[in-house]
Amino acid sequence: MIRETSAASKIFDLTLIIVLVAISLLCILPIWYTLMVSLSQKSAAAAGIVSVWPKGFNLNSYQQIMKDAMFFNSFWVSVQRVGLGAVISFAVTVLMAYPLSKSTKDFRLRNVLMWVLVFMMLFSGGLIPLYQTVKAYGLIDSVWVLVLSGGLPMFNVILVMNFFRNLPKELEESAFVDGAGPWYTLIKLIIPLSVPVLATVTLFSIVGHWNEFFSGLVFMTKPDNYPLQTYIQQMVVQMDLTSISNDPEALKRLNELSNQTLNAAKIFIAMIPILVIYPFLQRFFVHGITLGSVKE
Amino acid sequence: MNNKGFAKHYYFMLLPGYVWLIMFSIVPMFGVLIAFQDYQPVRGVFRSEWIGLENFEYMFALNDSKMIFFNTIFIALMKMAAHLIVPVIFALMLNELRAAIFKRWVQTIVYLPHFLSWVILSGIIMDVFSFTGPVNNMLSIFHMDPILFMGKPELFPYLVVGSDVWKEFGFNTIIYLAALTGINPSLYEAAALDGANRWHRLRHITVPGIAPTALLLLILSLGNVLNAGFDQIFNLYNPLVYSTGDIIDTWVYREGLLKLQYGLATSVGLLKSVVGFILITLSYYLANRFTNYRIF
Numbered sequence: 001m002i003r004e005t006s007a008a009s010k011i012f013d014l015t016l017i018i019v020l021v022a023i024s025l026l027c028i029l030p031i032w033y034t035l036m037v038s039l040s041q042k043s044a045a046a047a048g049i050v051s052v053w054p055k056g057f058n059l060n061s062y063q064q065i066m067k068d069a070m071f072f073n074s075f076w077v078s079v080q081r082v083g084l085g086a087v088i089s090f091a092v093t094v095l096m097a098y099p100l101s102k103s104t105k106d107f108r109l110r111n112v113l114m115w116v117l118v119f120m121m122l123f124s125g126g127l128i129p130l131y132q133t134v135k136a137y138g139l140i141d142s143v144w145v146l147v148l149s150g151g152l153p154m155f156n157v158i159l160v161m162n163f164f165r166n167l168p169k170e171l172e173e174s175a176f177v178d179g180a181g182p183w184y185t186l187i188k189l190i191i192p193l194s195v196p197v198l199a200t201v202t203l204f205s206i207v208g209h210w211n212e213f214f215s216g217l218v219f220m221t222k223p224d225n226y227p228l229q230t231y232i233q234q235m236v237v238q239m240d241l242t243s244i245s246n247d248p249e250a251l252k253r254l255n256e257l258s259n260q261t262l263n264a265a266k267i268f269i270a271m272i273p274i275l276v277i278y279p280f281l282q283r284f285f286v287h288g289i290t291l292g293s294v295k296e
Numbered sequence: 297m298n299n300k301g302f303a304k305h306y307y308f309m310l311l312p313g314y315v316w317l318i319m320f321s322i323v324p325m326f327g328v329l330i331a332f333q334d335y336q337p338v339r340g341v342f343r344s345e346w347i348g349l350e351n352f353e354y355m356f357a358l359n360d361s362k363m364i365f366f367n368t369i370f371i372a373l374m375k376m377a378a379h380l381i382v383p384v385i386f387a388l389m390l391n392e393l394r395a396a397i398f399k400r401w402v403q404t405i406v407y408l409p410h411f412l413s414w415v416i417l418s419g420i421i422m423d424v425f426s427f428t429g430p431v432n433n434m435l436s437i438f439h440m441d442p443i444l445f446m447g448k449p450e451l452f453p454y455l456v457v458g459s460d461v462w463k464e465f466g467f468n469t470i471i472y473l474a475a476l477t478g479i480n481p482s483l484y485e486a487a488a489l490d491g492a493n494r495w496h497r498l499r500h501i502t503v504p505g506i507a508p509t510a511l512l513l514l515i516l517s518l519g520n521v522l523n524a525g526f527d528q529i530f531n532l533y534n535p536l537v538y539s540t541g542d543i544i545d546t547w548v549y550r551e552g553l554l555k556l557q558y559g560l561a562t563s564v565g566l567l568k569s570v571v572g573f574i575l576i577t578l579s580y581y582l583a584n585r586f587t588n589y590r591i592f
Contacts (some may be wrong), residue, residue: 129327
């Protein structure tokens, strides 16, 4: 360890700490502010006098949300979607990554299938053809469209596949010699060895499904079927867009009229699941991103 | 080895994934045919009139299309530059920090916005930048008139780039921090023995150490020249800022799904897909050529 004791170096260290504290505050304060607005009085929020602490602390907004059946409905749609989405993408990712991690010697069509996958990852038909297809399947307004319309999680497949390839070949070969088939080897040997990378991709797909709003907006015709993010997009964010003319004054009036404290409370509740799994996320993602990278 | 019989199990494992791929990626691909049709939903793809490249000609004649292509590329290029510079500087700052616990705190805070959705964050941003929000309150301390940030076309692209950097810079440093741990510590010790001070070591060991990673990320980001970030802009923009904030994806959504110009919107989406595909393929080729990077 190198020790620098010069005065210039100490001043530099101090400046660095101040700058980093400022940057951290910049990241956390907007989120903190939203929580404070949600806990403040309506009039204080509208007047813009809420700062680091709530003005006129109360829980009215949260009580109001408790009575909002539509909010809970959307929350439930999101929970269903995250549950189904995480399980299905886990199963499909593992089942695809394993055969594709084989060499062409063991699995002749491996490269062809891989190229199809990569081409489909890079090229898409676009929004409208997807909409027409989903409509033709009769999946409009079904929770399955939320789970499936995003398509196969190809990045996860590639990440897990690269991880599988870096496992020692000898382990698998000795399992085969002992008479284990591919299914048994995958479930009893490969999956237990790959917990970190599998946890990473599963957490990513949970976050992805929780955060996604657009398929809810496009494929759901009834607001009852909106997932939570779509509900918030429509009830909180979009409110500022649709109801205004090209008139700055109208935009300003709308800012004042909208129920800021209630909206802030809704936004904060939608953040809670992410904040809850964040510690787990942090444990895995730093490692997970580099886990599946190609080593030569 | 008698692994010959395994191939049929491998196909069986791949089946669910490829069914998903066919249903939601490959079938919609045929829908791009409507880009070459005067598409009428009641007639469907098979009975709509074929009009060749008329949709594309019409698209290039539109004033909108010049605007949306320019806005898309302008915002995307600014994002590419910002996402290259800011995370590198931040990673270097974290690297110079000696207090490990403080470093972990900073990291925990700055990674968080990455995991929140644009729906949530735009709700927060609109609050913070609103007419009576904290940013305008700060301006009033310096006796400046409040600014209607969300309704100013001349500010909007910078607001988009700035908020995107705010959301992603922390997360984007992870890969640089990984590269920094790969630098051999004995280089620093040898340099210190030879009389190199802190600045010399940063300039001649640390920066060259992460330069290949920065180059790789720059090359890979080339594929995003037409991706200005749909989720973000869709949630932040309003008709007042269409002139500088409307991008290809938001335009396709409005013209296609809201105004039901399926043929026209699909042709714009197709053009974007083709150009994007070429750019990504090129960037992967360059990445492989210059940095030996492979995705699989």
